[in-house]
Amino acid sequence: MPLLIVDDSRSSRLALETAVRSFAAYELESFGDPLAALERSRDIDFDLVLVDYMMPGLNGVDFIRRLRMQPGYESVPMVMITSQTERSVRLEALDAGATDFLTKPFDPLELQARILNLMALRNAQVELADRARSLDLAFRNASRRADMREQEIIWCLAQAMASRDGNTGDHIERVATVAELIAEGIGLDRLQRRNIYLAAPLHDIGKIGIPDAILQKPGKLTPDEIEQMRQHVPIGVGILRNSSAELSRVAVAIIGGHHEKWDGSGYPQGLSGEEIPIEARIVAVADVFDALCSARPYKPAWSPQKAYDEIIACSGTHFDPACVAAFRRKWSAIRALFDAEAEPVERLPAPVNA
Incomplete structure (x- = not known):
């Protein structure tokens, strides 16, 4: 499952990549430029996003808000990593669509627990969506067959009347x-x-x-x-x-x-x-x-x-x-x-x- 890391600090990105690879074999892509990360997210569907709060040009809250507006990202888990502890920042992030928070410097065990839980949630979302699509297809096929039978019945009734x-x-x-x-x-x-x-x-x-x-x-x-x-x-x-x-x-x-x-x-x-x-x-x-x-x-x-x-x-x-x-x-x-x-x-x- 592909995971996106967005942080303008190269050392922070490397630390996150190393920590994640220590407990899971996810496909990782990391970006220091949030605009480049947004562009990449149009080409690939990431299943989890880790984004820093303090970044030049586009902070983490604005990044999450814009990513949520892209098709397919309505329910993807997004974690904002920040050293900010102000309640207003967290409320703003939640309003933008943040799923969870990690505080810098992050604890590797806490990071592991958060990511594994969120990935399990994402797996359940994907399975549910696949099931819904499968049921929708089955319903459409059944409706199509019912329509054909309905047409045949109507035709037979109308044909019988026409002959009289x-x-x-x-x-x-x-x-x-x-x-x-x-x-x-x-x-x-x-x-x-x-x-x-x-x-x-x-x-x-x-x-x-x-x-x-x-x-x-x-x-x-x-x-x-x-x-x-x-x-x-x-x-x-x-x-x-x-x-x-x-x-x-x-x-x-x-x-x-x-x-x-x-x-x-x-x-x-x-x-x-x-x-x-x-x-x-x-x-x-x-x-x-x-x-x-x-x-x-x-x-x-x-x-x-x-x-x-x-x-x-x-x-x-x-x-x-x-x-x-x-x-x-x-x-x-x-x-x-x-x-x-x-x-x-x-x-x-x-x-x-x-």
């Missing part, structure tokens, strides 16, 4: 990806974007409770059938409402609000403006855009440009103007998803990290 609704997996992939792009465009953080990406495929999960005759009807729905179709929102909310997971909360917000409209003319609650959860406002744009671009039994697919124009035209009425503005900013990336010449969208592309 006459959609393909491409629809839910695109809605998730476009929603994530819009979320990024309005400045949401990584965790928010990730949750929106993962929850967006569940926006129509409530259609599992809607009869096939209505879901797959090739013509226009009757008013009664429209009312039955709208029940997919409370059905979907009911499926996930009792979960305490944050992702489920986001999914419930999306399911319950993606048919609301900015001007209050949507359903099921007639919410308007910022009463609608931001996650639902984002997915509303992504869902309608993809629906316009997709062929249905009752309509042909629109071109991406025509669908884009419709989204822009509905800013401030159907859609949140901020979400539409983000949609416009991300248009080149969104347009590529619908380009016939573009590569197919990969199934569940990796979401942003938490």
Whole structure:
């Protein structure tokens, strides 16, 4: 373990080096210039520091204070060696971050006891830090595996619903990806974007409770059938409402609000403006855009440009103007998803990290 000695007196440095080497085989480096010692401490991580108090240019208290500010030296033991006995000096050193004191001229046995005890403390600190890093790595790996399983479950549920609704997996992939792009465009953080990406495929999960005759009807729905179709929102909310997971909360917000409209003319609650959860406002744009671009039994697919124009035209009425503005900013990336010449969208592309 490397040990640093800082003392402007050459004879004092030699005495300290000799005393330390008499009882331990530490890697010793000693400096008469405290500024040079500070510079060296940026290149090597010392596990113990012995520093004199009275030095020209930079005294021991100032040296300790500056060394404590360097990354990696927050908890390294630092011993100030001084002939000063004033209480004020020791209090100042403690305030700067000194761990212990030795009085000049030092007693070799006292020096040995102090160093061995402090090195044992340092060993315990290093082992604890290594253990913490190991546990953090294990936790991250476990979280990553859990995330992958969570994505697979969400995909299977959304894919099952899409097949009943006459959609393909491409629809839910695109809605998730476009929603994530819009979320990024309005400045949401990584965790928010990730949750929106993962929850967006569940926006129509409530259609599992809607009869096939209505879901797959090739013509226009009757008013009664429209009312039955709208029940997919409370059905979907009911499926996930009792979960305490944050992702489920986001999914419930999306399911319950993606048919609301900015001007209050949507359903099921007639919410308007910022009463609608931001996650639902984002997915509303992504869902309608993809629906316009997709062929249905009752309509042909629109071109991406025509669908884009419709989204822009509905800013401030159907859609949140901020979400539409983000949609416009991300248009080149969104347009590529619908380009016939573009590569197919990969199934569940990796979401942003938490």
